[in-house]
Amino acid sequence: MAKIARPAKATLAAVALEVGVSTPTVSKVVNGREDVAPETRARVLTALEQAGYQSPVQRRSAAKTGTVVEVVVDVLTSAYTAEVLEGILHFAAAEDVEVLLVSVSGRAGPSGPSAERRAQRMVDEGRAGMIVVTSAFSETQMHAFRRRRIPVVVIDPLNPPPADVVSVGATNWAGGKAATEYLLELGHRHIAFIGGIETAECNQARLHGYMAALSAHGVRLNPQYVFSGGRFSRDSGVAGLRSLLQLDEMPTAIFAASDSIALGVLSEAAHHGIRVPEDISLIGFDGTIQGEESVPPLTSVSQPLEEMGRAALRALLRQARGEVLDSHRVELATHVVVRESTTALTA
């Protein structure tokens, strides 16, 4: 209202006046023409930037375009992804934000040269930012987004994110510890760990939580009981149980690092006539609906997946609005949900 130095309206003419050139010259710079002296171009660009100049197209689209965020997922057909996505979508609906879904199944995340293209497109289309769900991406790839100041939030990243990227996840170490402690309380001493992607942060954390619990209870870690290396999917559970069946002494309980892995164990167990929980106790991780609905229903370390989705979008929108975030890691609590796949050891 009472601004003293009212800045000139950001038109080409105003900028021209400011720099001391003609309107057509500024027009050329804006349109990326070649026939402008580099030095002139530089001065004009600076002035345009300062004036916050927007082309008529930008002005109108900025005024009327809604907020759109991109969400990158690998597989959709996993209960984990679906529940995280539900959380994102519900919060998006509440905030009147639209969600653009990008699947990178197979391909290794937003890849090198195409990361530049994708990032540039995001700028061109005026997208608010990007949420990456359980995917890997390199520092180089992130660079394309950072340079353009596109906010990025990662959920359960497969590799440690750069310091300036917000990550959302659950208390994986504590969850792994709680799962193992629960089995120990039930009297189990021979407890196997079947993990997913070996290098994934969350896998590491769950494994170390498992080891910490064993160690705290004076149970020696049996390296033959520890598997990792597959994906967080059914086949890892199938393969894991098969390997365990080769051993002289089978464990009496299994901690699977995801519900999908646990479901693989469950189905493979059925093929071998092994009953769960009578013959072997099984605890999963994630607390997905799929685990809840399996036969028997799965005891699992529940993560608030929908809440993680919401938290990721919330953090992203804050960044997009230029707010400073208090933390670069949003970590939500896990807890053990006891259902029917675990039972006390009857020696």
Next chain:
Amino acid sequence: MAKIARPAKATLAAVALEVGVSTPTVSKVVNGREDVAPETRARVLTALEQAGYQSPVQRRSAAKTGTVVEVVVDVLTSAYTAEVLEGILHFAAAEDVEVLLVSVSGRAGPSGPSAERRAQRMVDEGRAGMIVVTSAFSETQMHAFRRRRIPVVVIDPLNPPPADVVSVGATNWAGGKAATEYLLELGHRHIAFIGGIETAECNQARLHGYMAALSAHGVRLNPQYVFSGGRFSRDSGVAGLRSLLQLDEMPTAIFAASDSIALGVLSEAAHHGIRVPEDISLIGFDGTIQGEESVPPLTSVSQPLEEMGRAALRALLRQARGEVLDSHRVELATHVVVRESTTALTA
């Protein structure tokens, strides 16, 4: 190149000349001002339409914006939806089209007044069209999209779509018949049907396929064996089996109208100590990965879900490009996939 009647460039002035009014008047119509006589407005609108007039914003954004389609789903946490979505996303990636995901879980599809807003936003944002996955929508709602010439394709619609909307689905009647015939071949005569949403076209078709098969084999339909009314979800299967358990004579086989329903039956059966397939044979519908991975793996009528997603997007893009479609119904083949939840009746 050698067009005889070269149409005038679609400017406001050209349209004004055409209609015989002044440029400002056309400008007012384009900007939705009130101070234009209804009759004049109508004539101008027609001329604008014919000339294919686009505002400067539209022109430029049409030039640079990528193609974005909207996909409306109800629940994401269903294997059916996830697989259809995978199909859409893969084809979208191949065609360099982006997918905006809209969840209407709970709410009943794009609803009345908001349908207008959503449709208008789609026009404003230059979206190519909309794919609706297993949702209901009224003629009134469709009107908002039709009037704006936004292409709409529906996959497995819950109600019969208007004549000018393309629908994609599978051979539901033939699939229901094939499922039932397979059970009949195994010697079953007491076959129950547990359906999903009663009024859904695909549910009706599957039910009638079931009835046709029974009738063709001279098996009398037992009305006590037919359930519908829930959703295509787990709880319908649970409720269905519970009801069947009340009957004097249990069926020896069940045809569930979706894999989710069948999984509900499976889990409820386990609670009652009923073995599948030893005590009761069970066949699902959809051929989802979830059914494939259950214990026991589910015999099911497989629909090409990913292909349905691709087909829907293909039809949508064709319409968006103004091509005329050969058919308003894309129907893909189903087939019975025999796994372990069915077995011959041993009387």
Next chain:
DNA sequence: CTGAAAGCGCTTACAG
């Protein structure tokens, strides 16, 4: 409700 007139912001063609 309509349109002649003035004007705005940008671009184009071209002389220097």
Next chain:
DNA sequence: CTGAAAGCGCTTACAG
């Protein structure tokens, strides 16, 4: 490489 001049497409303010 620069800019005066002309022009384009649209909008605004206002007289009728």
